[in-house]
Amino acid sequence: MSNLSDQITQFRNMVQNDPENELGHYRLGQLLMQDNQPLEAVESFRQTVTISPQFSKAYQLLGEALLKAGKNAEAILALTNGFKKADERGDLMPRDAMGKLLRELGAEVPLVAKEEKSSSVPDGPGGFSCKRPGCLLGNRASPIVIPPMNDDLGTQIMANICAGCWSGWLKDYSVKVINELRLNLSDEKRYLEYDRHMREYLGLETDKTPKI
Ligand SMILES: [Zn+2]
Known part of the structure; x- marks a missing residue:
């Protein structure tokens, strides 16, 4: 068994024993992506954002997994929701990564509500x-x-x-x-x-x- 499949097994056990562990689902999703199992990874990232809807980076990874699985329409939906969530929270890196993916998909990028505050704002x-x-x-x-x-x-x-x-x-x-x-x-x-x-x-x- 490869090290990667060992880790996948370990994290599958983790989330089975502790289904509310969003970080366990998140990590499992990342490992499944590394192992080229995007459909399985989609499930893990969906669990992550269901348990922890503020976890904006997880929407980005969900979108990426859906794209890899060929589910572009669902990816656009996840990325659009994630973009809004990240923008609300000021998570600029995942927000901009999701904006870039949406543009590449020819989809509409939501309007940005939260601009980076300039340092001149007291x-x-x-x-x-x-x-x-x-x-x-x-x-x-x-x-x-x-x-x-x-x-x-x-x-x-x-x-x-x-x-x-x-x-x-x-x-x-x-x-x-x-x-x-x-x-x-x-x-x-x-x-x-x-x-x-x-x-x-x-x-x-x-x-x-x-x-x-
Ligand atoms: Zn702080």
């Missing part, structure tokens, strides 16, 4: 102050739109962490954590470990770990 009294050490957004930081979880941790993240840092965690670092630690999902410590990494990344205090 931070207003409503400016969001992100508590994450290393946040690069400064006074361009904007709050998260939807609480990422329906618990105290979700509230804490919403109050302290900007949308950019949160999506950085979601899109990049958390996937690495899941992948590299190869967390054992039958092990309850997985949640503690995952939370610990998330809190460290976000710079949140670590003494409020929810009880299991």
Whole structure:
């Protein structure tokens, strides 16, 4: 068995044991794309955006998987929705990548609502102050739109962490954590470990770990 098919099996088990794990679905989708299984990848990315509708990069990958599977009309729909979502959230990189794909497909690119703020715009009294050490957004930081979880941790993240840092965690670092630690999902410590990494990344205090 190749390393890639081992990983696919591992992530299939992950999402089977934990169907609400959007990052597991996301990573599985990426692996399936690498393995040239776009139809299977479409399913994984659909699960990802169903569980986590704010995850704009997942719409981009969903669109790419649909294109690879030859489903252009569905791809245009996914990319159009994803473009709007990314624009709303200020996720400019996935937004522009989806805009480019839509243009290549000869489809209409939605109007951009959120332009990059020029640095001459002063931070207003409503400016969001992100508590994450290393946040690069400064006074361009904007709050998260939807609480990422329906618990105290979700509230804490919403109050302290900007949308950019949160999506950085979601899109990049958390996937690495899941992948590299190869967390054992039958092990309850997985949640503690995952939370610990998330809190460290976000710079949140670590003494409020929810009880299991
Ligand atoms: Zn931030």
